[in-house]
Amino acid sequence: MKLHEHQSKELFARYGIPTPKGKVAYDAETAREIAKQIGLPVVVKAQVLVGGRGKAGGVKVAKTADQVEEYASAILGMSIKGLPVRKVLIDPAVSAQAEIYLGIVVDRTQDAPVMMASAAGGVEIEEVARVTPEKIKRQTIDPLLGLQAYQARELGFGIGLDKKLVAEFVKIALGLYRVFVDTDASLVEINPLFITTDNTLIAADGKLVLDDSALDRHHDLEALRDADEENQAEREARTAGLSFVKLDGNIGCMVNGAGLAMATMDVIKFYGGEPANFLDIGGGAKADKVAAALRIILADQNVQAVLFNIFGGITRGDEVARGIVEALGQVKTNVPMVARIVGTNAEEGRRILADAHMQTAASLEEGAKLAVEIVKGKN
Amino acid sequence: MSILVDQNTRLLVQGITGREGMFHTKSSIEYGTNVVAGVTPGRGGETVLDVPIFNTVSEAVRATAANVSVIYVPAGGAADAMLEASAAGIPLVVCITERVPVQDMMRVKSEFNKRGTKLIGPNCPGLISPDQAKVGIIPGNICKAGPVGLVSRSGTLTYEVVDALTRQGNGQSTCVGIGGDPVRGLNFVEILEMFQNDPDTRAIIAIGEIGGTDEEKAALYIKEHVTKPVVAFIAGQTAPPGKRMGHAGAIIEGGTGTAEEKIKAFQAVGVPVARYPVECAELIAKVL
Numbered sequence: 001m002k003l004h005e006h007q008s009k010e011l012f013a014r015y016g017i018p019t020p021k022g023k024v025a026y027d028a029e030t031a032r033e034i035a036k037q038i039g040l041p042v043v044v045k046a047q048v049l050v051g052g053r054g055k056a057g058g059v060k061v062a063k064t065a066d067q068v069e070e071y072a073s074a075i076l077g078m079s080i081k082g083l084p085v086r087k088v089l090i091d092p093a094v095s096a097q098a099e100i101y102l103g104i105v106v107d108r109t110q111d112a113p114v115m116m117a118s119a120a121g122g123v124e125i126e127e128v129a130r131v132t133p134e135k136i137k138r139q140t141i142d143p144l145l146g147l148q149a150y151q152a153r154e155l156g157f158g159i160g161l162d163k164k165l166v167a168e169f170v171k172i173a174l175g176l177y178r179v180f181v182d183t184d185a186s187l188v189e190i191n192p193l194f195i196t197t198d199n200t201l202i203a204a205d206g207k208l209v210l211d212d213s214a215l216d217r218h219h220d221l222e223a224l225r226d227a228d229e230e231n232q233a234e235r236e237a238r239t240a241g242l243s244f245v246k247l248d249g250n251i252g253c254m255v256n257g258a259g260l261a262m263a264t265m266d267v268i269k270f271y272g273g274e275p276a277n278f279l280d281i282g283g284g285a286k287a288d289k290v291a292a293a294l295r296i297i298l299a300d301q302n303v304q305a306v307l308f309n310i311f312g313g314i315t316r317g318d319e320v321a322r323g324i325v326e327a328l329g330q331v332k333t334n335v336p337m338v339a340r341i342v343g344t345n346a347e348e349g350r351r352i353l354a355d356a357h358m359q360t361a362a363s364l365e366e367g368a369k370l371a372v373e374i375v376k377g378k379n
Numbered sequence: 380m381s382i383l384v385d386q387n388t389r390l391l392v393q394g395i396t397g398r399e400g401m402f403h404t405k406s407s408i409e410y411g412t413n414v415v416a417g418v419t420p421g422r423g424g425e426t427v428l429d430v431p432i433f434n435t436v437s438e439a440v441r442a443t444a445a446n447v448s449v450i451y452v453p454a455g456g457a458a459d460a461m462l463e464a465s466a467a468g469i470p471l472v473v474c475i476t477e478r479v480p481v482q483d484m485m486r487v488k489s490e491f492n493k494r495g496t497k498l499i500g501p502n503c504p505g506l507i508s509p510d511q512a513k514v515g516i517i518p519g520n521i522c523k524a525g526p527v528g529l530v531s532r533s534g535t536l537t538y539e540v541v542d543a544l545t546r547q548g549n550g551q552s553t554c555v556g557i558g559g560d561p562v563r564g565l566n567f568v569e570i571l572e573m574f575q576n577d578p579d580t581r582a583i584i585a586i587g588e589i590g591g592t593d594e595e596k597a598a599l600y601i602k603e604h605v606t607k608p609v610v611a612f613i614a615g616q617t618a619p620p621g622k623r624m625g626h627a628g629a630i631i632e633g634g635t636g637t638a639e640e641k642i643k644a645f646q647a648v649g650v651p652v653a654r655y656p657v658e659c660a661e662l663i664a665k666v667l
Contacts, residue, residue: 184481211480245623247619257535260535263612265615
């Protein structure tokens with residue numbers, strides 16, 4: 001789950017990281033009022049959970065109150081990369097002499113957090129890493145010890161920071177690490193961290209990505225979730241305890257297990273079809289869960305066939321089949337279904353499904369071929 | 380023979396009285412696994428499925444000499460359970476629990492490395508050495524003892540391949556599900572090394588998926604150190620970038636972690652890559 005810039009910066013401020021004292025507006029008039037309060041000039045910034053806001057015209061410096069209203073109104077009417085802008089942050093404009101980058105990510109190759117700093121701030125760090133990797137300095141953090149001040153100093157001096165600024169930089173780095181730990185973040189980033197013209201540091205932007213697996217212990221942060229971050233189907237899936245990702249094809253998939261779900265998509269493609277989604281229903285196949293999954297799959301108008309691939313294992317095949325039949329009773333549809341069930345009592349399961357006018361397959365390959373033929377026959 | 384678990388395994392179950400813990404413990408016992416103890420704080424002194432329950436892992440270890448622990452406790456308590464098992468001196472810990480916070484896992488992994496405790500998982504189906512011991516949730520009925528070692532980041536996809544192997548008549552030495560999280564215990568390389576050193580393993584299947592670069596590391600390791608034939612499969616060729624595909628670790632980030640890169644890495648070191656899961660079994664039949 002991602003936090004907005006203004007939410008991230010509010011958190012940073014609580015950890016002693018200097019941030020501009022800005023406020024959020026949901027309409028142009030309020031934006032104007034805020035600008036008057038905090039003093040012109042200001043920066044009007046779209047609050048939307050995608051990168052590249054500046055390039056899309058979602059960040060503008062306003063020198064007058066009229067400009068604030070004009071820009072806020074324009075930005076609030078925009079969509080950036082498909083996401084509607086519903087609020088703007090009005091920050092006091094800060095004049096910078098340089099922009100640096102400071103961030104912490106989970107490095108899965110080292111099983112540890114890594115703090116990265118670069119004098120080339122203000123652009124995407126992936127871009128810096130690709131073009132001028134030598135400009136990024138890194139410190140691997142021992143997860144048991146936490147970030148040490150000397151590591152932050154090495155980064156500060158390493159990116160050529162003025163020695164007068166290093167103590168302040170270390171304080172910010174240590175604060176940022178505490179944010180990372182306390183929020184169970186998987187990524188935290190200040191980009192850019194401004195070096196102002198009067199030679200101080202201030203976090204001009206903020207990004208925080210939280211670990212979805214840790215949200216159970218951060219209900220205060222989960223309450224900040226922006227409904228626009230996920231589409232309706234993804235939201236429904238999450239509340240139903242399903243993993244779902246929409247794709248562009250026309251064969252819906254319902255599978256137990258993430259690896260098998262990916263493999264099912266791949267096999268559909270291998271036989272010349274296009275999967276419409278990734279969906280993992282998890283263990284077992286209880287009717288209400290199957291029904292919820294089916295509703296999500298069928299809400300996609302592109303779906304012309306659905307392939308069930310359930311490897312029962314310990315779950316009994318006949319129980320899975322009854323769950324599917326019961327779910328089909330709850331969700332009325334004419335979309336043809338192909339089911340492949342393996343596990344104890346799988347034959348009984350296939351009989352139950354055949355009685356319910358579903359096509360059955362003995363293997364994933366056969367099931368995928370059948371689904372592809374159905375869709376090709378229609379077009 | 381086999382790797383990691385065998386007839387000498389003395390299994391302890393953390394979270395034995397929970398619904399999942401109880402269900403899978405019963406199935407492990409029925410399979411013939413020697414389950415010597417269960418731990419549920421506050422339930423010490425009771426017996427469940429004829430297994431004695433203890434309040435703490437250290438107490439259970441002293442009383443039963445348990446040497447492997449399997450964890451079914453909920454995500455919020457999983458890191459604590461893993462650390463408790465390691466502190467009690469258990470050399471191999473298997474964590475089935477999914478959705479363990481990644482920062483918990485970084486701390487656990489760091490501590491386990493210091494202590495030299497081996498970890499499988501989390502977010503994994505566990506492991507099975509057919510006819511010897513079943514630790515976790517891999518269905519015993521699809522397995523058969525034999526010469527193929529299998530290591531995988533997935534659960535049901537592993538079952539799919541194991542089932543195909545067994546139906547074809549090729550049994551398994553050990554099947555290890557290493558889990559779908561980005562920070563996890565033993566990885567492809569460590570398991571490949573064990574299979575290479577296990578005299579009864581004659582061929583190896585490695586099942587990977589998108590996300591990270593562990594398969595690439597495995598490919599390099601195979602080139603340098605593995606003389607036994609290896610066959611691979613990579614799930615997620617049709618997965619879009621930037622989206623987490625169910626498993627916390629299954630995500631293409633910043634252009635790395637694609638199926639294509641991993642397939643190329645294996646092919647470059649002469650490891651045939653199956654085009655669909657059960658083709659692993661067909662390819663194995665050719666090399667055995």
